[in-house]
Amino acid sequence: MDKNWMHVPNRFTSREYGAGINQLLTMAKAHAPGSTTFRCPCKRCCNNIFLPINEVEDHLFTIGIDPSYTHWIFHGEGESWNANSSDDDDESNNQSQNVVDDMDEMIEDIRAGAFMDHDFGEHGTTSEPNMSERQSRNFQKLLEDVRLPLYPDCAKFSKLSFIVKLLHIKTIGGWTIKSFNMVLDLLKAAFPDIQLPNSYHEARRLEHGLGFSYVKIDACPNDCMLFWNDDADKDSCSKCKESRWVSSRGKKGKIPQKVLRYFPLTPRLQRLFMSKNIAKSMKWHREQRVDDHSTLRHPADSKMWRQFDKDHSWFAEDARNVRLGLASDGFNPFNNNSKPYSIWPVILVPYNLPPWLCMKDPYLMLSLLIPGPKAPGNDIDVYLQPLVNELKDLWENGIDTYDASKSENFQLHAALLWTINDFPAYANLSGWSTKGKMACPLCNEDTDSMWLKHGRKHSYMGHRRFLPSTHTWRKKKTAFNGSDDHRLPPPERMGHDLLHQLENVCNVEFGKGSRKRKCRPDELNWTKKSIFFNLPYWSMLSLRHNLDVMHIEKNICDNVLGTLMGIEGKTKDTANARRDLMELGLRKELHLQPSSNGYQMMLGSYTLDLPERRRFCEWLASVKFPDGFASNISRCVSVADGSCKDYFQLQLVGFYDLIYDLH
Known part of the structure; x- marks a missing residue:
């Protein structure tokens, strides 16, 4: 419908404007036959006031129509509303919304197929994966709700689709349960014939039939x-x-x-294939990916992925078999550093999807929610048991799943390819301690470490071993540890080598109350045999654990900026570091110099003086980022002092990326 007439300069003499007003009022009368008042869309009323039709017409000619009212949803024009609308209207949001919009079609696809779900008890017991009587009743109730119109003669929404949309809005809008109940009461009061539950909890019970439970x-x-x-x-x-x-005197139960909290993985993987669009995307890595063997655009382009396909050809035959990555880290849910609490979510990432979808919120699967108040640490294996058991079953037996894109059943299998975490969590998940003289999990017992006497920590100076044999840095002595290095890199440990080492690790007891076990020399840096080795394919993987780039960027940039700016508590250029250089006979220009006060630290060439710090802070204050990319850095620096007001506010991934690009 052409609506250019809404912006004509002279509405009193324009025939086009008059015809447009007549068209709008005719549509409004047809939309609400018998009604005596209508919403007035003029610039002053903005659809907030109901007036007789003749007054609405007067307002539109004398005041003018609201030019922003381009979609006449209050006057009968069809509504094309997107519950997941945001500033970034990208494909992932559209596909996420399609799952909600195609609810009726999805339920019919499930009915036509042979979808089977698990019935989980309150304390983790599971029944056989057959359609139980309870599941059958729930499914029949779903079919009734999906066929029941929201109100008599409603063709757009069914009862189920409207409730799912409303719950979706509650989630993305951060509504409280009280506000959700108030909206339900308002809708039921305004529309007596509407089919809505009485409360949020009743709506959730309706939604549980879809399998959204834990x-x-x-x-x-x-x-x-x-x-x-x-x-x-x-x-x-x-x-x-x-x-x-807990002691519960005077309390029931x-x-x-x-x-x-454990969120079963199997039904969530099955639900990925209920929607035709997502089911097609789950085969993207095989059917639509450009495989040129030269550019790494997706995990499917990696050597590890190709090696996995060779080792397990039966798994690679069906592109619908799901490959997963596991990420975990701790955080304080209370946003209060004075109240220490560490809760650990375990999140799974399906890598079958294209790269612009697999790392988006709608497809990240929360699998475990490990409670605090203390971090699980090395005892995380205790909490990973349900997930690993289910992953093992999905690998060995699979699950009968309905593919809506092909309208057929297939046996779905899944495999965990690797984990993604920071270095401390690496130790918890792998079982190899990332502290001490053998902190490197890849170098293993060949880690090149040096104990710094004054700094009281290990230093790792063997990184030149990984350079090409003719690299000039191998001969530079003064820039590194005072000697050249022509050694070969340490040998790569295969899965059977690690299993042989783990045979020496015994008597590992989990729990904070267990007595701390002393590590024997033959155990190297192993603290346990990771529970992931219970997966039949885990020892054959060439890459089991990944370090996330964000933490590496953050930590390196913290140290570099802290040293350049001379920030107290953040700089690595300390008196003890200078003493260790004297002990090693390196960097004589940085050695402590005797003075009347005991010693004097000469300013290093890498440290900024006050004018340089001021220029740097002035540049920082002028940096502009796109909206939502970073906070206002100009508030975090003081140009006059040449210092950071709150250094921790500079810990922004976008800022680090910018620093690295400039470097």
Whole structure:
């Protein structure tokens, strides 16, 4: 519909403007037959006031129509609303919204197929993966709700699709349960014939039929064990004897001290194939990816992916088999540093999807929510048991799944390719300690380390071993540790080599209450045999753990900026560092010089003086970023002092990327 007439300069004499007003009012009368008042879309009323039709017409000619009202949703024009609208209207958001918009079609696809879900109990017990009587009732209720119109003669929404949209808006809008209930009451009061639940909890029960649920598994407060499977009925920990329950005098029921939330993976993988669009995207890595063997655009372009296909050709035959990455780290959910609390989410990433989708919010799968208040540390394997058991079953047996894009059933299998984490979490997940003289998991026992006497920490100076044999840096002595280095890189350890080393690691007990075990020399830096080795293919992987770039950028940039700016507590150029240089006989220009006060630190060539710091801060204050890319850095620096007001506010990934680009 042409609406250029809304912007004509002289509405009193324009025939085009008059025809447009007549068209709008005719549509409004047809949209609400019998109504005596209508919303006035003039510039002053802005659809907030109901007036008789003749007054609406007067306002439109004397005041003028609101030029921003280009979609006449209040006057009968069809609504094309997107519940996931945002400033970034990208393909991932559109596909996420399609899942909600195609709810009716998806339910019909499920009905036509042979989708089967698990029935999880309250304490982690599972039934056989067959359609139980309870599931059958839930599914029939879903079919009834998807066929029931929202109100009589409503062709746009069914009861189920409207509730799912409303819950979607609550999630992305951050509504409280109270506000959600208030909206339900308002809608039911305004539209008596509307089919809506009475409360948020009733709406959630309706949604649970789609499989959006999780399992609560009680855990020992000392991280020793889970009260799960054969231990589900125990009332105390079999290791530390700590009670499973909080003392509950005067309260009904028993309250567990610690609860693990587990979100079953199998039904979520099956749901990826319920939507035709997403089911097609799950085969992108095989059917649409450009495979030129020269550019790394997607994990499927990596050597590790190709090697995995060679080792497990039966898995690679079907492009629908899912390949996953696992990421985990701790954070404080209370946003309060004075109240220490560390909760660890475990998130899975499906790599079948194209790169512009697989790392987007709608496709990141929260698998475990490990409670605090303390980080699980090396005991994280206790909490990974349900996930690893399910991954093992998905690899060996698979699950019967319906593919909506092909309207057929297939046996879905899944594999975990690697983990993604920072260096401390690397130690927790791999079982190799990232501290001490053998901190490098790849160099293993060949790690080249040096103990700094005054700094009281290890230094790792063997990185020149990885350079080409003719590289000039191999001969530079004064720039490194005082000697040249022509050694070959350490040998790569294969899975069977690691398993042979792990045979010496024994008597590992999990739990904060367990006595700390002393590491024997033959155990190297191993603290445990990781639970991931229970997966049949894990020892054959050439790459098991990845370090995320964000933490590396952040830590390096923190240290570089702290040293350049001479920020107290952040600089690495300290008196002890200078003493270690004297001990090693390196960098004589940086040695401590005797003075009347004891010693004097000469300014290093890398340290900025006051005029240089001022120029740097002035440049920082002038840096402009796109909206949402970084905070206002100009507030974080003081040009007059040549210092950072709040150094931690500069810890922005976008800022680090900019610094590295300039470097």
